[in-house]
Amino acid sequence: MSAEAVIVEGLEVAHGPTQAVRSLSFAARRGELMTLLGPSGCGKTTSLRAIAGLETPSAGRVVLEGRVAFDQAAGIDLAPERRGLSMVFQSYAIWPHMTVFENVAFGLRARRAKRDEIAASVRRGLEAVGLHALADRPATRLSGGQQQRVALARAIACNSSVILLDEPLSNLDAMLRMEMRAEFKALQHRLGFTAIYVTHDQEEALVLADRVLVMRNGLVEQTGRPAEIHDRPRTRFVADFVGVRNVFPCEVKQDGGRFVAILDNGVRLQLRGEPAKVPSCVCFRPISVSLSPRPDAQAMAATLIRATYLGDLMEYELCAGGLTIWARSLARGDLAEGAQVFWSVPPDACFLVTA
Numbered sequence: 001m002s003a004e005a006v007i008v009e010g011l012e013v014a015h016g017p018t019q020a021v022r023s024l025s026f027a028a029r030r031g032e033l034m035t036l037l038g039p040s041g042c043g044k045t046t047s048l049r050a051i052a053g054l055e056t057p058s059a060g061r062v063v064l065e066g067r068v069a070f071d072q073a074a075g076i077d078l079a080p081e082r083r084g085l086s087m088v089f090q091s092y093a094i095w096p097h098m099t100v101f102e103n104v105a106f107g108l109r110a111r112r113a114k115r116d117e118i119a120a121s122v123r124r125g126l127e128a129v130g131l132h133a134l135a136d137r138p139a140t141r142l143s144g145g146q147q148q149r150v151a152l153a154r155a156i157a158c159n160s161s162v163i164l165l166d167e168p169l170s171n172l173d174a175m176l177r178m179e180m181r182a183e184f185k186a187l188q189h190r191l192g193f194t195a196i197y198v199t200h201d202q203e204e205a206l207v208l209a210d211r212v213l214v215m216r217n218g219l220v221e222q223t224g225r226p227a228e229i230h231d232r233p234r235t236r237f238v239a240d241f242v243g244v245r246n247v248f249p250c251e252v253k254q255d256g257g258r259f260v261a262i263l264d265n266g267v268r269l270q271l272r273g274e275p276a277k278v279p280s281c282v283c284f285r286p287i288s289v290s291l292s293p294r295p296d297a298q299a300m301a302a303t304l305i306r307a308t309y310l311g312d313l314m315e316y317e318l319c320a321g322g323l324t325i326w327a328r329s330l331a332r333g334d335l336a337e338g339a340q341v342f343w344s345v346p347p348d349a350c351f352l353v354t355a
Contacts, residue, residue, distance in 0.1 A: 005030045005194035011060035020046040022218040033195045035205040038215035044198040052087050053080035085162040086155035092147045094139050101135040104154045125157030145176050165197045202242045239283045239353050245326040250282040265321030270347035279355040288349035289327035292342050293334050299342035
């Protein structure tokens, strides 16, 4: 049996004249949690719906657990209920006139499962998400977090080996969202199902995923493990999207045994690694910027434009020779808005992406 639970090959989906998904290809391994990450309109949800059979692609192929679910060339297009997967929607799709038990049982009844099978499956789903005691509660008396659990229990109760999730935590407040994503990750590891999880939140993607697929304009921009996407984005788009913030066009030259990025204002930054021979931008994260009110041999002068309190950290906006530099650090009392400061970045923190 193949190690891949989901295989997508050359998938294309059009909405009228707009090509929402363009030649999308990827494979999710059994038991893997893959996130589709990207801004609104990049094709994440459309891709998920096409895998589920809720959108009809104009080209491509979808294979689920070794079974062809869609193949445009061969004329195969299985109905959603025949694809053997479950989907958790952003809105949860909870029926207000039903109890928790009835909501979880809905999909099983639609598949004409037997009564004793439904009861056992619903109990398993509710126990998995910690809601067994609320089986008889009306859906109208559930909190947002409980509704999210009911939607997940419904997917688990169907005993699907593949679960698709479309921004399931986006309607929750920040604290509950953090709690629920930790619970979901633990649950997915415990039950071992394959999950494809759509989100626009880069922190959520990095916390949850075994692998991240970054999308842009219906195309795959980069795929990799969370640390790879975070630490080594390959393009300016990915760098911007995962919060690098400091991204500048540059000229790259060799200086002895090291490579140096030269910015438009003449600032020179030592680089890690050897650059590819393509138009490049130099990047470094705000947390990598060191600030001081006093000059240093390796530091460059700037004006501190704005200091913003972020709770655990302060964010500083600097103006350095016409460039805006972003820095983050623990709060310190010796840096004042409007004052001259000195900034530096260690060579290992500076890397190149394609422009």
